[in-house]
Amino acid sequence: AYLFAMHDEWDDYLYCKSKLGKCLQKKWKFNEAIDTIKSALKISLNYIDEINVKVADAYDDIGFPFYYLSEFDSVTHYWTRSLKIREQLFGEINTDIAISSLNIGAVHLNKDEYDIALSFFYKALNIFKRTLGDEHEYVSDNYNNIGAIHHKKDDLDSALFYYDKSLKIRQKIYKDKHKNIALSYNNIGSVYHQKKEFDLAHEYHMRALNM
Numbered sequence: 001a002y003l004f005a006m007h008d009e010w011d012d013y014l015y016c017k018s019k020l021g022k023c024l025q026k027k028w029k030f031n032e033a034i035d036t037i038k039s040a041l042k043i044s045l046n047y048i049d050e051i052n053v054k055v056a057d058a059y060d061d062i063g064f065p066f067y068y069l070s071e072f073d074s075v076t077h078y079w080t081r082s083l084k085i086r087e088q089l090f091g092e093i094n095t096d097i098a099i100s101s102l103n104i105g106a107v108h109l110n111k112d113e114y115d116i117a118l119s120f121f122y123k124a125l126n127i128f129k130r131t132l133g134d135e136h137e138y139v140s141d142n143y144n145n146i147g148a149i150h151h152k153k154d155d156l157d158s159a160l161f162y163y164d165k166s167l168k169i170r171q172k173i174y175k176d177k178h179k180n181i182a183l184s185y186n187n188i189g190s191v192y193h194q195k196k197e198f199d200l201a202h203e204y205h206m207r208a209l210n211m
Contacts, residue, residue: 014044014054018061030065037062056085060100067107075107095138098127102142114149121146140169140180147187156191163187182211 017040024033041058048055059082066074083100090096105120125142132138147162167184174181189204 014040014048014058018054018058021061021065025061025065025068028068030069033065034062051085051088053086053089056082056089059085060103063103070110072107072111076104079104079107093127093130095127095131098124098131098138101127102145105145109149114153118146118149121149135169135172137169137173137180140166140173143169144184144187151187151191154194156195159191160188163191177211179211182208185211 018037021033021037021040024030024036037058041055041062044058045055059078063075063078063082066072066078079100083097083104086094086096086100101120101124105117105124108114108117108120121142125139125146128136128138128142143162143166147159147166150156150158150162163184167181167188170178170181170184185204185208189201189208192198192201192204
Protein backbone atom coordinates (compact mmCIF):
# COMPACT_ATOMS: atom_id res chain seq x y z
CA ALA A 1 0.00 0.00 0.00
CA TYR A 2 2.87 2.35 0.78
CA LEU A 3 4.54 1.77 -2.56
CA PHE A 4 1.24 2.37 -4.35
CA ALA A 5 0.80 5.64 -2.47
CA MET A 6 4.30 6.74 -3.43
CA HIS A 7 3.55 5.92 -7.09
CA ASP A 8 0.39 8.05 -6.97
CA GLU A 9 2.28 10.85 -5.26
CA TRP A 10 4.84 11.08 -8.08
CA ASP A 11 2.09 10.86 -10.70
CA ASP A 12 0.43 13.85 -9.06
CA TYR A 13 3.74 15.70 -8.75
CA LEU A 14 4.41 15.31 -12.47
CA TYR A 15 0.85 16.30 -13.34
CA CYS A 16 1.05 19.50 -11.25
CA LYS A 17 4.46 20.46 -12.65
CA SER A 18 3.22 19.88 -16.20
CA LYS A 19 0.24 22.16 -15.56
CA LEU A 20 2.62 24.78 -14.12
CA GLY A 21 4.67 24.47 -17.31
CA LYS A 22 1.54 25.06 -19.39
CA CYS A 23 0.78 28.20 -17.36
CA LEU A 24 4.31 29.46 -17.99
CA GLN A 25 3.87 28.72 -21.70
CA LYS A 26 0.69 30.84 -21.79
CA LYS A 27 2.74 33.68 -20.28
CA TRP A 28 5.24 33.25 -23.16
CA LYS A 29 7.92 31.97 -20.75
CA PHE A 30 8.76 29.09 -23.05
CA ASN A 31 12.22 28.15 -21.81
CA GLU A 32 11.06 28.27 -18.19
CA ALA A 33 8.12 26.04 -19.10
CA ILE A 34 10.43 23.52 -20.75
CA ASP A 35 12.86 23.49 -17.80
CA THR A 36 10.03 23.06 -15.29
CA ILE A 37 8.54 20.00 -16.99
CA LYS A 38 11.88 18.42 -17.90
CA SER A 39 13.07 18.72 -14.31
CA ALA A 40 9.85 17.15 -13.01
CA LEU A 41 10.15 14.30 -15.52
CA LYS A 42 13.74 13.59 -14.57
CA ILE A 43 12.79 13.27 -10.90
CA SER A 44 9.51 11.41 -11.43
CA LEU A 45 10.98 8.76 -13.74
CA ASN A 46 13.10 7.56 -10.81
CA TYR A 47 9.86 6.43 -9.16
CA ILE A 48 7.30 5.72 -11.89
CA ASP A 49 7.39 3.74 -15.10
CA GLU A 50 7.73 5.70 -18.33
CA ILE A 51 4.75 3.83 -19.80
CA ASN A 52 2.29 6.08 -18.01
CA VAL A 53 -0.30 8.46 -19.42
CA LYS A 54 0.94 11.34 -17.24
CA VAL A 55 4.44 10.87 -18.66
CA ALA A 56 2.98 10.95 -22.18
CA ASP A 57 1.08 14.13 -21.26
CA ALA A 58 4.28 15.67 -19.92
CA TYR A 59 6.14 14.90 -23.16
CA ASP A 60 3.30 16.59 -25.04
CA ASP A 61 3.46 19.59 -22.72
CA ILE A 62 7.22 19.95 -23.31
CA GLY A 63 6.63 19.85 -27.04
CA PHE A 64 4.29 22.83 -27.21
CA PRO A 65 6.76 25.51 -26.01
CA PHE A 66 9.34 24.09 -28.41
CA TYR A 67 6.68 24.42 -31.12
CA TYR A 68 6.21 28.11 -30.36
CA LEU A 69 9.99 28.52 -30.43
CA SER A 70 9.99 26.87 -33.90
CA GLU A 71 12.39 24.20 -32.62
CA PHE A 72 10.59 21.54 -34.61
CA ASP A 73 13.13 18.72 -34.21
CA SER A 74 12.70 18.93 -30.43
CA VAL A 75 8.92 19.00 -30.83
CA THR A 76 9.01 15.85 -32.96
CA HIS A 77 11.32 14.14 -30.45
CA TYR A 78 8.98 14.65 -27.48
CA TRP A 79 5.70 14.14 -29.30
CA THR A 80 6.98 10.90 -30.85
CA ARG A 81 7.91 9.64 -27.38
CA SER A 82 4.41 10.53 -26.22
CA LEU A 83 2.85 8.75 -29.20
CA LYS A 84 4.83 5.55 -28.56
CA ILE A 85 3.73 5.50 -24.92
CA ARG A 86 0.09 5.97 -25.88
CA GLU A 87 0.32 3.18 -28.45
CA GLN A 88 1.63 0.83 -25.75
CA LEU A 89 -1.10 1.88 -23.33
CA PHE A 90 -4.12 2.07 -25.65
CA GLY A 91 -3.24 0.17 -28.82
CA GLU A 92 -3.15 1.78 -32.25
CA ILE A 93 -6.90 2.42 -32.66
CA ASN A 94 -7.61 5.17 -30.15
CA THR A 95 -8.56 8.83 -30.54
CA ASP A 96 -5.58 9.90 -28.40
CA ILE A 97 -3.31 8.21 -30.95
CA ALA A 98 -5.10 10.07 -33.75
CA ILE A 99 -4.66 13.44 -32.02
CA SER A 100 -0.96 12.75 -31.36
CA SER A 101 -0.54 11.78 -35.02
CA LEU A 102 -2.21 15.00 -36.13
CA ASN A 103 0.11 17.06 -33.93
CA ILE A 104 3.21 15.35 -35.31
CA GLY A 105 1.88 15.75 -38.84
CA ALA A 106 1.44 19.48 -38.22
CA VAL A 107 5.10 19.75 -37.23
CA HIS A 108 6.21 18.09 -40.46
CA LEU A 109 3.85 20.39 -42.36
CA ASN A 110 5.60 23.38 -40.80
CA LYS A 111 8.90 21.91 -42.02
CA ASP A 112 7.42 21.58 -45.56
CA GLU A 113 7.78 17.81 -45.28
CA TYR A 114 4.48 17.24 -47.00
CA ASP A 115 4.66 13.50 -47.62
CA ILE A 116 5.58 12.75 -44.00
CA ALA A 117 2.81 15.08 -42.82
CA LEU A 118 0.35 13.27 -45.08
CA SER A 119 1.31 9.89 -43.64
CA PHE A 120 0.43 11.09 -40.13
CA PHE A 121 -2.79 12.76 -41.27
CA TYR A 122 -3.89 9.61 -43.10
CA LYS A 123 -3.14 7.60 -39.95
CA ALA A 124 -5.28 9.98 -37.89
CA LEU A 125 -8.05 9.88 -40.49
CA ASN A 126 -8.25 6.08 -40.44
CA ILE A 127 -8.40 6.02 -36.64
CA PHE A 128 -11.11 8.68 -36.49
CA LYS A 129 -13.20 6.82 -39.07
CA ARG A 130 -12.93 3.58 -37.10
CA THR A 131 -13.60 5.12 -33.69
CA LEU A 132 -16.02 7.96 -34.48
CA GLY A 133 -17.66 6.94 -37.76
CA ASP A 134 -17.40 8.24 -41.31
CA GLU A 135 -19.43 11.41 -40.77
CA HIS A 136 -17.87 12.95 -37.68
CA GLU A 137 -16.55 16.52 -37.70
CA TYR A 138 -13.01 15.25 -36.94
CA VAL A 139 -13.18 13.13 -40.09
CA SER A 140 -14.36 16.15 -42.06
CA ASP A 141 -11.60 18.35 -40.64
CA ASN A 142 -9.02 15.71 -41.47
CA TYR A 143 -10.19 15.45 -45.07
CA ASN A 144 -9.85 19.23 -45.26
CA ASN A 145 -6.31 19.10 -43.82
CA ILE A 146 -5.28 16.39 -46.29
CA GLY A 147 -6.79 18.43 -49.12
CA ALA A 148 -4.81 21.46 -47.98
CA ILE A 149 -1.52 19.52 -48.14
CA HIS A 150 -2.29 18.28 -51.65
CA HIS A 151 -3.15 21.89 -52.50
CA LYS A 152 0.27 23.01 -51.25
CA LYS A 153 1.86 20.28 -53.38
CA ASP A 154 -0.09 21.59 -56.42
CA ASP A 155 -1.79 18.21 -56.71
CA LEU A 156 -5.02 19.98 -57.54
CA ASP A 157 -7.18 17.00 -58.43
CA SER A 158 -6.36 15.30 -55.12
CA ALA A 159 -6.98 18.56 -53.28
CA LEU A 160 -10.43 18.84 -54.88
CA PHE A 161 -11.21 15.22 -54.02
CA TYR A 162 -10.50 15.68 -50.30
CA TYR A 163 -11.99 19.16 -50.04
CA ASP A 164 -15.18 17.79 -51.59
CA LYS A 165 -15.30 14.84 -49.16
CA SER A 166 -14.90 17.31 -46.29
CA LEU A 167 -17.65 19.54 -47.69
CA LYS A 168 -20.16 16.68 -48.05
CA ILE A 169 -19.72 15.67 -44.40
CA ARG A 170 -19.95 19.28 -43.22
CA GLN A 171 -23.20 19.74 -45.15
CA LYS A 172 -24.65 16.71 -43.35
CA ILE A 173 -23.37 17.74 -39.92
CA TYR A 174 -24.21 21.43 -39.94
CA LYS A 175 -27.07 21.53 -42.49
CA ASP A 176 -27.65 25.29 -42.12
CA LYS A 177 -25.19 28.07 -42.84
CA HIS A 178 -21.92 27.47 -41.04
CA LYS A 179 -18.43 28.94 -41.26
CA ASN A 180 -16.86 25.52 -41.94
CA ILE A 181 -19.07 25.02 -44.99
CA ALA A 182 -18.06 28.48 -46.18
CA LEU A 183 -14.41 27.51 -45.64
CA SER A 184 -14.89 24.40 -47.78
CA TYR A 185 -16.51 26.41 -50.57
CA ASN A 186 -13.64 28.89 -50.44
CA ASN A 187 -11.01 26.13 -50.57
CA ILE A 188 -12.68 24.49 -53.55
CA GLY A 189 -12.98 27.86 -55.27
CA SER A 190 -9.26 28.47 -54.78
CA VAL A 191 -8.40 25.16 -56.44
CA TYR A 192 -10.64 25.88 -59.41
CA HIS A 193 -8.98 29.29 -59.70
CA GLN A 194 -5.56 27.62 -59.91
CA LYS A 195 -6.94 25.23 -62.52
CA LYS A 196 -8.09 28.32 -64.45
CA GLU A 197 -11.69 27.13 -64.31
CA PHE A 198 -12.83 30.61 -63.43
CA ASP A 199 -16.59 30.11 -63.73
CA LEU A 200 -16.48 27.33 -61.16
CA ALA A 201 -14.09 29.34 -58.99
CA HIS A 202 -16.52 32.26 -59.02
CA GLU A 203 -19.46 29.96 -58.22
CA TYR A 204 -17.81 28.49 -55.13
CA HIS A 205 -16.44 31.79 -53.85
CA MET A 206 -19.94 33.28 -54.17
CA ARG A 207 -21.36 30.34 -52.22
CA ALA A 208 -18.84 31.06 -49.48
CA LEU A 209 -19.78 34.76 -49.41
CA ASN A 210 -23.48 33.92 -49.19
CA MET A 211 -23.12 31.63 -46.16
